[in-house]
Structure formats: structure tokens, C-alpha cells
Amino acid sequence: MLSSVTSHTASAISCPVIEVRNLNLYYKSKNKQVHALDSINLQLNQNDFLCVLGSSGCGKSSLLHVLAGFRKPTTGEVLIDGKKHLRPNSEVGVVFQHHNLFPWLSIEQNVAFGLKMKAIPRVERKKLVSYYLKLVGLESSSKMWPHQLSEGMKQRASIARTLATDPKVILMDEPFSALDALTRRSMQNHLREIWKKTRKSVFFITHDVEEALLLGTRIVVMHPNPGKIVLDISNPLTQQDKSVHEMEKSKEFNHLRDYLLSVISKGSNETVAFTKFDS
Numbered sequence: 001m002l003s004s005v006t007s008h009t010a011s012a013i014s015c016p017v018i019e020v021r022n023l024n025l026y027y028k029s030k031n032k033q034v035h036a037l038d039s040i041n042l043q044l045n046q047n048d049f050l051c052v053l054g055s056s057g058c059g060k061s062s063l064l065h066v067l068a069g070f071r072k073p074t075t076g077e078v079l080i081d082g083k084k085h086l087r088p089n090s091e092v093g094v095v096f097q098h099h100n101l102f103p104w105l106s107i108e109q110n111v112a113f114g115l116k117m118k119a120i121p122r123v124e125r126k127k128l129v130s131y132y133l134k135l136v137g138l139e140s141s142s143k144m145w146p147h148q149l150s151e152g153m154k155q156r157a158s159i160a161r162t163l164a165t166d167p168k169v170i171l172m173d174e175p176f177s178a179l180d181a182l183t184r185r186s187m188q189n190h191l192r193e194i195w196k197k198t199r200k201s202v203f204f205i206t207h208d209v210e211e212a213l214l215l216g217t218r219i220v221v222m223h224p225n226p227g228k229i230v231l232d233i234s235n236p237l238t239q240q241d242k243s244v245h246e247m248e249k250s251k252e253f254n255h256l257r258d259y260l261l262s263v264i265s266k267g268s269n270e271t272v273a274f275t276k277f278d279s
């Protein structure tokens with residue numbers, strides 16, 4: 001199984017948008033210290049949709065927070081386009097589990113917010129807002145207020161707001177986990193289509209192996225205590241132009257799902273094949 005997975009890695013483009021070098025993160029409190037991230041080395045390339053899987057507490061969110069610039073690593077560094085990334089900025093967009101739209105702004109004003117901050121002139125701003133609202137299928141809801149939208153629509157508006165500022169990379173922390181199963185599936189389809197059109201580099205955290213298989217071009221698995229990457233593979237399923245339904249019905253899908261589940265559930269002391277992504 002592993003060889004059929006790794007054979008797809010050659011199609012990657014070697015141009016890291018994010019590079020993580022020898023990163024360690026310790027949380028210190030009064031009486032104890034938690035080693036949350038252990039010697040993380042990772043490259044996120046252009047066009048990568050990287051899904052991060054792992055059991056609770058393995059450090060997924062901690063890694064996202066460091067990549068976003070919300071938290072400083074204890075040792076090591078994060079480079080964005082070769083430059084040290086030290087604090088949050090417009091090169092890195094973040095979409096959280098719960099939308100964080102401003103309730104006092106309409107949907108189009110929410111999407112325009114970051115563009116205003118970047119001093120984009122009014123006419124261009126309008127064009128961009130309407131382009132991104134159309135991209136996420138919300139063009140007819142532009143004048144509505146966040147409380148008038150369904151949860152899925154709010155999350156789509158959050159994605160449009162993040163995309164509109166044209167970040168180099170988008171970090172997503174379980175963006176669909178609060179949605180019901182049907183809305184979640186529809187959002188996965190939306191995101192897949194949006195990604196095909198924009199080809200943004202995405203770092204996407206999920207607990208859901210099937211979601212990772214349907215969306216990710218690459219899949220990383222982390223283990224806890226301390227949090228580390230134990231597997232980094234490219235996903236053959238998303239490299240073929242198949243519908244979600246076709247993907248789910250394929251033998252490869254089932255094999256990969258079982259394989260990933262077995263890697264995730266292995267204890268951190270057990271040895272897991274480390275299949276480093278080879279660009």
C-alpha cells in the first residue's frame with residue numbers, strides 16, 4: 001500500500017511557501033512543562049492541500065498557531081517564502097472551527113474588511129468582493145447579515161473573506177467540524193472546487209480521515225507525547241479528476257482509510273514507517 005502512495009510524490013512542485021525547521025514547542029506552567037511539538041520539519045509547497053490528522057492532543061492546533069504567528073516556537077523557525085515568520089500578517093490567512101464574522105457588518109462588508117485594511121481602492125474592492133462571494137456561492141446573500149445565514153453559509157463567507165486578501169497560505173482548523181453531516185459534505189465539495197480554481201496552499205486540520213482523503217493532496221499524521229509527524233504522504237485519490245462519489249467507491253479509498261486509521265491509532269512508542277514527502 002505504502003509504495004502505491006509514495007509513487008505519487010514525484011508530481012510535487014518544489015517551491016516551499018512555508019518551511020518549518022527543527023521546531024520544538026514547550027508550554028510552561030507553574031508546576032509542569034508540556035512538550036507539545038517535537039522536532040517538526042515540514043515544507044508546504046505551492047498547490048499543496050495538506051491535511052493534518054492525529055488523535056486529540058498530538059499538537060495539530062499548536063502547530064497551526066505557530067504557523068499563523070500566534071505563538072512563538074521554543075526552538076526552530078518558520079519561513080514564509082524564505083523569510084522568517086514572526087507574527088500574524090496578511091500572508092497567512094486563518095479559518096477557524098467557528099466563523100468569526102463581524103455581526104455588525106453585512107456579508108459583503110465582512111469580505112471587504114481585510115481589503116479595506118490593505119487600502120485596496122473602492123472600485124477594485126467591490127470587484128474582488130463580488131468575485132469571491134460568487135466563488136463560494138454567496139453572491140445572492142451579499143447584503144444579508146451573518147445571523148441571517150446558515151452555519152455552512154457563514155463558514156463559506158469566512159472562507160471568502162480569507163481568500164479575498166490573497167494570502168500565500170490558508171490555515172484551516174477543523175473548519176467543518178461544527179456542521180451537520182450533510183452541510184459538511186456540501187462544504188467539502190465547495191472547498192474542493194474553490195481549491196481547484198485558486199490552487200492556494202492550504203494547511204487543513206481534521207479528525208476525519210475520509211475528509212482528509214477527499215480534500216488533501218498530501219496527508220500528514222501526527223502522534224502525541226510529544227507531538228511529532230510520523231507520516232507524510234501524497235494522496236493519489238485527489239490527483240485523478242474523480243468525483244467525490246467515485247473516490248469513495250474506489251478500492252484505493254478504503255485501503256488508504258484503513259491504512260491511515262491504523263497509523264493514527266498506533267501508540268507513539270510503536271514504530272511507524274516514516275514516509276517523508278520527497279519533492
Ligand SMILES: Nc1ncnc2c1ncn2[C@@H]1O[C@H](COP(=O)(O)OP(=O)(O)OP(=O)(O)O)[C@@H](O)[C@H]1O
Pocket residue numbers: 027028029034035036054055056057058059060061062063227
Ligand atoms: N496553552 C496551553 N498550555 C499548556 N498546555 C497546552 C496548551 N495548549 C495545548 N497544550 C497541550 O499541548 C498538547 C497539544 O495540544 P493541541 O491543542 O495542540 O493538540 P491538538 O492535536 O490540536 O488536539 P485536539 O485535536 O484535541 O484539538 C496537549 O498535551 C495539550 O494539553
